[in-house]
Amino acid sequence: MLHEIPLERRTLHGHFSRDLEPILTVDSGDSIGFSTLASGWYAGRGTVFEPRHPELDAGHALVGPVEVRGAVAGRVLEVSIDRVVPGTWGWSAAGGRRTPLNDRLRLSDGRGVTLDWELAGWVGRDQYGREVTLHPFLGVLGMPPPEPGVHATQPPRRWGGNIDCKELVEGTRLYLPISVDGALFSAGDGHAAQGDGELSQFAIECPLERVELTLRVCDDLSLATPIAWTPEAWLTFGFDEDLDEAAAIATDAMLELMGREHGLGRVDALALAGVVVDLRVTQLVNGVRGVHALLPHAAVRWTRMS
DSSP: OEEEOOOSGGGEESSBOTTSOOSEEEOTTOEEEEEEOBTTTEEETTEEOSOOOTTTTSSOOEEEEEEETTOOTTSEEEEEEEEEEEOSEEEEEESSSOOHHHHHTTOSSSOOEEEEEEEETTEEEETTSOEEEOOOEEEEEEOOOSSSSOBOSSSEETTEEEOOOTTOBTTEEEEEEOOSTTOOEEEEEEESOOOTBOTTSOOOBOOEEEEEEEEEEESSOOOSSOEEEOSSEEEEEEEESSHHHHHHHHHHHHHHHHHHHHOOOHHHHHHHHHHHOEEEEEESSSSSEEEEEEEETTSOOOOOOO
């Protein structure tokens, strides 16, 4: 069943919390359809959505939370990303604001740069005529921490959130450890295109005209950190303030995945991982660093030994 969620004050929130009332309750296997605002709560070019609470709506404009029947803390939520259609405009920026990377690059002070993008089909064109190919996706897909209270939307967590992974496009599936009974899943932060790392702190930030997601509770899977399936590869994610630890978490999860998918022991999996698994920096800009390990489906092939 497909449930339509209107884009209105009642369905939007700017923080994560297990205390938020769900806007909708669905069965496992149901789908939700909605549109999103752009980063900064922009409803249009230069038009900010109102009203907003100065503290509770300080983060991304998220649609939700959606309660899933049968979702129990400790199980896994499968999020099938069935459709992602960007709006007709977007923006990106760099410099002119204090961040650790801008400080290191000596770009925190002085004039910043904003690029205004026209989006049409699978092409984005900025005000200078430069074109890029679009790969639209949702930056935020996740559930609140199990602790009560108000939690920022900016950092990714083991229950999802601001993952900012450019691989999570239409046709992929994300698997998240469920943090609270009912799941209380939310999504938002449309991106039309982004490079790994999100170096300037901004992708092409855009509204999404249409999103369709299918939410399903997995009873036969246990995870400590998110994983994802794409038509090309398996991904495992690691999040930590330290980039080395984020890489170690992603690698640990990949060894577990290779055990499930290929029947390998951990040391054998690591030996193969050194040959066929890529580590990629998902993002560097949200306080908590993100790393994803990528295993192409065709990377390990079995042959009969004589």
